[in-house]
Amino acid sequence: MKNCNAPENRTTRRILPVACAAALAVAFTVSLAQPAQANQVKPPPVPANIQVDAEKNKAFFVGHAVGTQNYVCLPSGTGFKFALFTPQATLFDDDDKEVTTHYFSPNPFEGGTIRATWQHSRDTSTVWAKVRPADPNIPGDLGDSSTDPDFVEQGAVAWLKLTVTGTEDGPTGGDTLTKTTFIQRLNTSGGVAPPADCASPADVGKQRFVPYTADYFFYEKQ
Numbered sequence: 001m002k003n004c005n006a007p008e009n010r011t012t013r014r015i016l017p018v019a020c021a022a023a024l025a026v027a028f029t030v031s032l033a034q035p036a037q038a039n040q041v042k043p044p045p046v047p048a049n050i051q052v053d054a055e056k057n058k059a060f061f062v063g064h065a066v067g068t069q070n071y072v073c074l075p076s077g078t079g080f081k082f083a084l085f086t087p088q089a090t091l092f093d094d095d096d097k098e099v100t101t102h103y104f105s106p107n108p109f110e111g112g113t114i115r116a117t118w119q120h121s122r123d124t125s126t127v128w129a130k131v132r133p134a135d136p137n138i139p140g141d142l143g144d145s146s147t148d149p150d151f152v153e154q155g156a157v158a159w160l161k162l163t164v165t166g167t168e169d170g171p172t173g174g175d176t177l178t179k180t181t182f183i184q185r186l187n188t189s190g191g192v193a194p195p196a197d198c199a200s201p202a203d204v205g206k207q208r209f210v211p212y213t214a215d216y217f218f219y220e221k222q
Contacts (some may be wrong), residue, residue, distance in 0.1 A: 101121065
């Protein structure tokens, strides 16, 4: 008996490869589009003195920090003041995956000077950076730090622009952070040490670990 389904089977065999090829093409296009979209890091508006030159640099990486600003009470002038001895924070991406740790450490490119440090969680590339302080010899100079109330919420640590002073690949060649030129600390909340806890000789040596959150934006050359 003649197989009446043969033409249908042949047609199906012709359609399936075409359909599969089309599906693969769509999936490939989507996979290409996703990283491109993910790389579009857009920092918020910031005070003029902590802006990064957008003609020469672009943001390529952002981490949302959760941690503490760690202080110790020390003599200062005729009084006493909390001094920051290290931040201790973990940075997460938009999917709540850990991407970077943040702390202070000796910078080998400045003879061991203690600097703010970020280390990538996967490839262990590391970057060190510093904040330019205000220059007292330049009237109106604010340095690279801002507590402008139009941007920074009350009781939050300052917004910062940090200039990179050293970078290092991870031991297996990881280089995610080694192209960094500047880092901004923005959208801060909390982190300010309570001044009442550091007001007398009896308070010297006291430590306070103050919770804070912030967004750190990493820039590279255009």
